[in-house]
Amino acid sequence: MDFVARCRAGDVEAFETLYREHAARLYTLACRMAGSREDGEDLLQEIFLQAYRKLGSFKGDSSIGTWLYRLALNHCLDYVRSRRAKMNKLTETLDADTSFEPTARRDTPIARMDLERAVERLPEGCREAFVLHDVEGFDHKEVAGLLGIAEGTSKSQVFKARMKLRGFLRRQ
């Protein structure tokens, strides 16, 4: 029996192997999309539970990793969309703040952890667009499709995110 078939048959050991191979990538995506490690961990659990339930629908048209990534991305997007309504008011307030404080020049390369923390601080909306475009490598048309926004909005959100990150990082 092949590996995926063992997972489908309820072999938890095989499923753990699948988890070990892909958890870091999906956890990282979930944390960045959600903006916190706590929510990222909850999302990771939901993603793998959903994967376990849906393995029967995996046809093998793509690799299992691609299938899992797609499932994870959709789950993160659902989460983001459901949270967006609640956060709309706050986002508007934050988005209205377009002034970027002048700060001292930063001469050293950006440390990965500094950027990771700064991304967590980005407002809803521009964080997801930034993660999908600048970190995950989707183009603006794809980001627009994934987030249900116009392509121009994706561009402006990514711009906004970069400018906010610049402000955060130069203050450190």
Place this chain on the structure above:
Amino acid sequence: MHPNEETLNAYADGSLPANEAAEIERHVASCVSCRQLVDDLREILRAAGDLDLQDPPARAWMRIERAIQLEQEGARAEGAREGARAVQAGERDLVSGHGHGPAAAGRYGRWLAAAAALVLATVVGLRYAPGRSQVAAPASQARDGAAQASAGDAAQSVENELRQAEAHYENAIKGLEQIANAEQNALDPRTAATLQKNLAVIDQAISESRAAIRSQPASEPAQQSLIENFKTKIALLQDTVALINEMRKGNEAGAARIVSGLKQKGN
């Protein structure tokens, strides 16, 4: 005249048409402030593409594994009740001196997993968020009743929900604490001390959140803070149980990763 920031951003990421880019390039070569912005944006782009993957905490798989087992059993709620009984049974074994040695390995697995079930049935199942009760109510309920509900009823409903959430979290914490306390001697003294220190900080934060709710029962930030502190405590206890589990399995690398995470949280 300086180009606007959006144009400089497009120049920095290479999305500006070639004829415009050439013009911006000439300007940037002679303008310090615009060059600084372009350099910063390019540095952000470079760093974003270079970000590392993060490993999930060790407890994450434990939670998933137990959730799958519950799925297989077909009834999550029933599974959680069995989990609670298993924890109590595990406790009795420990108190009576049973449950150690190689023959007990399976039993450890069961009652450690049972603790995860307790948490699963609460933290994941409940997903309490202040103010969510009205939003999350089924549409039919909303149509039938919400229109007539008074503000007082709504406040009472949120308070009831908070109380229920609190009870679930406390149950989960109790189950995990039983295991963590019973197995304290499995941890080296420095790790145990770090855990105790972190738990004391969280307990203090829980006390402060409770005090805030007592003085302002309807305060959403206070409610949120209490729930967040419960979640933090559960996460720490889950790490402790995962650490004990890794040590039982002889997985030194896994244990070291968890200890490192605990120390970082304590700093």
